[in-house]
Amino acid sequence: MLYLSYDDTVKMDLRMNDVVPAFEEAYRRLADGGATTQYRVRLVHPPLAEGTMGTGRPWQRDLRILPAILPGLGVACRLGATAHGYGSGVLLIYWDFETMAVKTVISDELVHGVRSAAPDGPLTKYLAKKDASVLGVIGTGRIARWAAEAAWSQRPIKTMKVYSRDAEHRAEFCAYVEKRLGVETVNCTSNDEAVSDADVVVMATSTRNPVINGDAIPPGCTVISNTPEELDVATIRKANKVVATLAEEIEIHVPPWQAVYDLARAGEFSFHSITQLSDIMTGKQPGRESDDEIIVCLNPGSGIHDVAASRYVYYRALELGLGTELPT
Numbered sequence: 369m370l371y372l373s374y375d376d377t378v379k380m381d382l383r384m385n386d387v388v389p390a391f392e393e394a395y396r397r398l399a400d401g402g403a404t405t406q407y408r409v410r411l412v413h414p415p416l417a418e419g420t421m422g423t424g425r426p427w428q429r430d431l432r433i434l435p436a437i438l439p440g441l442g443v444a445c446r447l448g449a450t451a452h453g454y455g456s457g458v459l460l461i462y463w464d465f466e467t468m469a470v471k472t473v474i475s476d477e478l479v480h481g482v483r484s485a486a487p488d489g490p491l492t493k494y495l496a497k498k499d500a501s502v503l504g505v506i507g508t509g510r511i512a513r514w515a516a517e518a519a520w521s522q523r524p525i526k527t528m529k530v531y532s533r534d535a536e537h538r539a540e541f542c543a544y545v546e547k548r549l550g551v552e553t554v555n556c557t558s559n560d561e562a563v564s565d566a567d568v569v570v571m572a573t574s575t576r577n578p579v580i581n582g583d584a585i586p587p588g589c590t591v592i593s594n595t596p597e598e599l600d601v602a603t604i605r606k607a608n609k610v611v612a613t614l615a616e617e618i619e620i621h622v623p624p625w626q627a628v629y630d631l632a633r634a635g636e637f638s639f640h641s642i643t644q645l646s647d648i649m650t651g652k653q654p655g656r657e658s659d660d661e662i663i664v665c666l667n668p669g670s671g672i673h674d675v676a677a678s679r680y681v682y683y684r685a686l687e688l689g690l691g692t693e694l695p696t
Contacts, residue, residue: 370472370691372681377478380684384517387482387680388489392649394438394676395490395613399646402439405614405671409433410622422623424576428452436671439465444674446476446483462678470696472682483677484669485514487613487645488570488592491665493522494648494655495611496568496590501526504566506559506580506598507573508532508541515570515594520549523568529554531562532573560584571598578627582606585662592665599627599664604637607664615644617668625666642666 397403412427428451435445443463450456458476460483463469492500500523505516508530516528528551532538535555542553556562563569563584572594573579582602585591591607593599604610604627612618618625619632619639631637645665647653656663685691 369470369694369696370682370685371694372472372474372685372691374475374477376685376690377475377681379690380681380688382478382482382681382684384482384486384489384514384521387486387677388493388518388521390680391486391673391676392490392493394441394672395646395649397438397441398672399650399652400439403672404437406433406435407617407620408622408669412622416622421621421629423626425623434669434671434674436675437465438672438675441465442471442675442679443468444671444678446480446671446674448476448480460674460678460681462675462682472678472685472691473694474678474681479677479681481510481514483673484511484594484667485518485570485572486677487518487667487673488515488594488665489518489522490645490649491592491611491613491667492519492568492590494645495663495665496523497588497656497659499524500567500590502566502568503528504562504569505530505541506532506562506569506571508534508537509572509574511594512570512572513541513544515572515592516545517549519568519570519592520551525549525551525568527552527554529556529562529564529566531556531559563589568592571595573598587660587662590656590663590665592667594667596621596623596625596668599625601627601631603664604628604631606662608661609643609663610641610666611643611645611648611663612666612668613645614668614670614672615639615642617670618642618666621668625668628666
């Protein structure tokens with residue numbers, strides 16, 4: 369059994385060009401059938417009142433468990449815990465599919481950002497305009513960095529328009545992206561500026577309130593959301609199509625995918641209208657049908673993503689000779 373520390377994962381120099389195909393393969397295996405997944409288990413304290421879904425995240429501590437079995441690729445479970453004011457700790461465990469032997473235990477501090485944002489790559493590949501060149505980015509934290517790179521890896525992005533509330537973080541993000549990806553960046557002073565004339569928008573924030581104004585979204589834009597509270601109802605109303613990496617996860621997600629949940633409760637939206645990405649990838653459902661179509665993409669966390677991420681990281685570690693062997 370191989371233990372991979374945070375330092376080990378840093379040494380891997382992970383790149384979305386290499387990681388995104390592993391997620392595509394996971395979605396294809398999911399579409400083939402035979403996968404076993406479990407909705408996110410979130411144990412919170414203080415406990416939620418019966419019948420509520422955690423609007424506003426009122427808890428002080430939570431424990432999250434995301435397991436999945438994906439034939440041919442492996443078995444994974446992510447264990448995460450958070451305490452307000454103290455941050456979080458996460459471990460990712462990967463088992464061999466055939467033997468169910470534990471192959472690796474991964475410190476998930478860095479990999480968590482990768483697995484959370486990598487789905488933005490397939491979402492961009494299958495739903496953005498082919499000539500998309502302007503990427504709007506809302507949020508400048510670690511997941512936002514990976515999300516921007518995931519979208520960039522699938523389209524000829526020449527310009528990134530970046531916004532977050534912290535001017536210092538925006539400047540650091542722009543400098544990082546320009547050096548790492550070689551693209552021009554625009555340091556924006558509002559979310560509307562970041563969204564205007566964008567072909568693709570990725571959001572990855574820690575907000576508890578919407579950070580995008582649907583009225584500012586231009587025709588033909590693909591909007592990708594990685595956090596349940598960051599979308600507004602105007603964006604959902606404006607969408608010609610709503611796509612999710614795991615569609616069934618949206619209806620029962622804790623905390624709720626707030627804008628979708630609010631519209632569903634008002635009778636303006638049906639969860640059954642959400643298209644699953646794997647169905648588009650395999651031709652069961654249409655993807656983008658015109659250059660003017662606005663498509664909103666939802667990326668909830670899933671154990672499927674943890675299978676893809678942990679398997680890739682494990683074999684990358686073997687390739688580079690990283691990690692510490694532990695007795696079983």
